[in-house]
Structure formats: structure tokens, C-alpha cells
Amino acid sequence: MRHTILNLEESKIREVANAGIGRSDVLAFWFGESDEVTPDFIRQAAIDSLNRGETFYAHNLGLPELRQAIALEMSRKHPAHGGGHAAQPIGMDRIAVTAGGVNALMLAVQALVDAGDEVVAVTPVWPNLTAQAQIMGGTLRTVALVPKDGAWTLDLQALLDAITPRTKLLIVNAPNNPTGWTLTSEEQAAILAHCRSTGTWILADEVYENLYFEASPTGCAPSLLDRASPEDRLVVVHSFSKSYLMTGWRLGWVVMPPSMTAAMGKLIEFNTSCASVFVQRAGLVALERASEVTPRVVAHLKACRDALLPALRDVPGISVATPRGGMYAFFQLPAVDGAPQDALVVAKQLVVEAGLGLAPGNAFAPEAQGWLRWCFASKDMARLHQGVARLRTWMERNGGR
Numbered sequence: 001m002r003h004t005i006l007n008l009e010e011s012k013i014r015e016v017a018n019a020g021i022g023r024s025d026v027l028a029f030w031f032g033e034s035d036e037v038t039p040d041f042i043r044q045a046a047i048d049s050l051n052r053g054e055t056f057y058a059h060n061l062g063l064p065e066l067r068q069a070i071a072l073e074m075s076r077k078h079p080a081h082g083g084g085h086a087a088q089p090i091g092m093d094r095i096a097v098t099a100g101g102v103n104a105l106m107l108a109v110q111a112l113v114d115a116g117d118e119v120v121a122v123t124p125v126w127p128n129l130t131a132q133a134q135i136m137g138g139t140l141r142t143v144a145l146v147p148k149d150g151a152w153t154l155d156l157q158a159l160l161d162a163i164t165p166r167t168k169l170l171i172v173n174a175p176n177n178p179t180g181w182t183l184t185s186e187e188q189a190a191i192l193a194h195c196r197s198t199g200t201w202i203l204a205d206e207v208y209e210n211l212y213f214e215a216s217p218t219g220c221a222p223s224l225l226d227r228a229s230p231e232d233r234l235v236v237v238h239s240f241s242k243s244y245l246m247t248g249w250r251l252g253w254v255v256m257p258p259s260m261t262a263a264m265g266k267l268i269e270f271n272t273s274c275a276s277v278f279v280q281r282a283g284l285v286a287l288e289r290a291s292e293v294t295p296r297v298v299a300h301l302k303a304c305r306d307a308l309l310p311a312l313r314d315v316p317g318i319s320v321a322t323p324r325g326g327m328y329a330f331f332q333l334p335a336v337d338g339a340p341q342d343a344l345v346v347a348k349q350l351v352v353e354a355g356l357g358l359a360p361g362n363a364f365a366p367e368a369q370g371w372l373r374w375c376f377a378s379k380d381m382a383r384l385h386q387g388v389a390r391l392r393t394w395m396e397r398n399g400g401r
Helices: 012-018 040-051 064-077 101-112 127-135 156-162 185-198 258-271 277-288 294-313 343-354 381-397
Strands: 095-098 118-123 139-144 146-148 151-153 167-173 201-205 234-239 252-255 328-332 371-375
Touching: 012 343, 040 277, 064 095, 064 252, 064 277, 095 101, 095 258, 101 127, 101 167, 101 201, 101 234, 101 252, 101 258, 118 127, 118 156, 127 139, 127 167, 139 156, 156 185, 167 185, 185 201, 294 328, 294 381, 343 371, 343 381
Parallel strands: 118 139, 118 167, 167 201, 201 234
Antiparallel strands: 095 252, 146 151, 234 252, 328 371
């Protein structure tokens, strides 16, 4: 077996969850998903598809009607393309449907990274994003966001300096998991212009773009698609998981240059062949009735965020900033003897001793040691307050550690 695979680091999030899964007394906020079930009309679309006998293979790139619906939705949200070029809608010739957002990300990395290629990633970030480049044999360099008063910000010049003509791929996730950091339109313009000059591809994980709490004319976070031309070296990944409460369905999509689409279809064939038809039918209905799902999801997440953050700030020693997007509160534990606490150790202790399940910050990057991630996508906001009470009690009992 390849040494790269044998040496892959196991998920620290899973390591914590495995210590508590099956315990009914644990309040679990470790995974990045809502505890609300998929809306019934989306589930019914899949049931109807199965009842029609749609149990066969589909086109590698996805059902044409779903690709068209995705293209229309992306064009609606990102109408001004080209950064000075004439605005053009995103065509279905730029869309591939995938078996989940993580599959879309892996496909993009497989398509773009050869062994030995330099890959730059902005961290902290969901660990799959950096692991995928390493699986392909890429040489990974990271540029860390800078924490200040509980908020994480980008040193734009440091990122631009790290991207050189040797850099094959830049990986950026915004709105960011776990920090909630979001790129500004000005930062996106600078990154895109710089990557054009170095010939660097950009892989943008924008699966949280709809989960955005700031004022926006399109109801979503700024996207690199807002400034890119169709043939820019830009691949944007999306998922049905977060915005449509469909995490377990495994359905996502890629927006890419049209010249890349045929090759992506071949790559999908050698990975999964296609996404399941009945799942795609559910996705199509989710897009058609998005106005009944996504605004409600976002409003509820904002209410959850606005309930959790003040409660966390009220716990002595906790430092946390308000995320502009996503579904996570990323907070810093008090240092002990001037050093950050081991987040993995603390997270495991919280499961065993407090019945509270959180994700350790060092799962996302070494620089996030001493931080914990709390997914606040909870149907019952009383659970959030109960969780904070458990955290407070545990910290008081352990002297803030």
C-alpha cells in the first residue's frame, strides 16, 4: 500500500466523536450538519423516482435537467462575470454533478495535481481539503489566517507572496470551516489577478456561500465567480448538504471552465460513474423549491448563532468572534502557563466528563491548537444553552482548563 495513504492522519473530529457516539447523555455538536431532517417534499421526490424505477446509471456529468437548473441558479447568484468582460450566464457546459461535495473536491484535485506539484492552502480549514492534495502527491504549503480577539483574518500580502509560478493550485474555503472567515470582494479580485499572473489554478470550496449572515444583494457570500471569466483557471465546488439539509444524500456539483468539462466526465466515470438518479431528482426539487428551504435555514442558523455567541462570551476565559458565514462558532480556550491547551485532549475530556461533543481546533491546522469548533445548527436552541452550561461547569471544576 502507498506510504502516503498509510501515513495519512486520521480525523481528529472522528476520534472525538468515536469516544461519544452511542452515548445518549452526550450533546453532540462535533459534525458539520444540522440535526433537522431533509424537508419532506425533497424526500418525496426521491421516493417518486424510485417508484418510477429510476435505478439505472445516469450520464457521467449528471442529469441534463439538474445541470441546467444548477447553471440557472449559479447565474442568478453570480450574474456579473468576467472582471471587465461582458456579463455572461454560467452555462450547463460548465457544470458537473457529483456524489457529494467532498467527491467534487477530490475530483478537482485529481484533475489538477500531479505528484510533486506545489499546492498552497489557506488554513485553518476542513482537513479533507489539505489531505486530498497530499493523497495526490502534492507538496503542501499553508498560509495561516491570523487570529485577533477571537476573529481570524487574512494577511493578503502573505498569501500573494506564497503563490508563485511554481504553485500549481491554490485551495481556499470561504465562508470558512471552521472559522467563519469570509473573503471580501476586493481580496477575491486581488487573488484572482495574482493567480492569473502566475498561472495558478484556484480551487474554491464555496459550499457555505448561502449560509451568509451579512447584507447581500444576491443573498449569498461573495464568490470568485463574481469576477472570473469562463476560461479562468478556477474550479468552484458546491454541495446540497448544508443549504438544503441534505448531508446524507451525497450530492454536489462543480463549476469549471468549459474546456475542462469533458475530461471531468471521464474522471467521474473512473470514480463513481455517476450520482444516483433518485438523489439527483431530489436535488432538482430542492433547487426548484429553494425559496422554501434555504432562507428558513439561514434565518434559523443566524438565530442559533446569535443565541450561542453571547452565552459563550459569558464564560470566563473564552474568546470568540461572530462568524459572518457558515454554521460554526470557533472559540479559543484560555492558555495555561502561557501555552495553548491541547484541543484534542480537551475535546475528549469534555465528552467523557461533561457530556459535550465539540471538534478540536487542531483538527483543522496546528495554528488552531487551543481552539474548539461548535456546530450551532440545532433545531432546539435550548440544547445550545444546555451545552454552554456544561462547558462552564466543566471549566469551573477544572480551573479554566
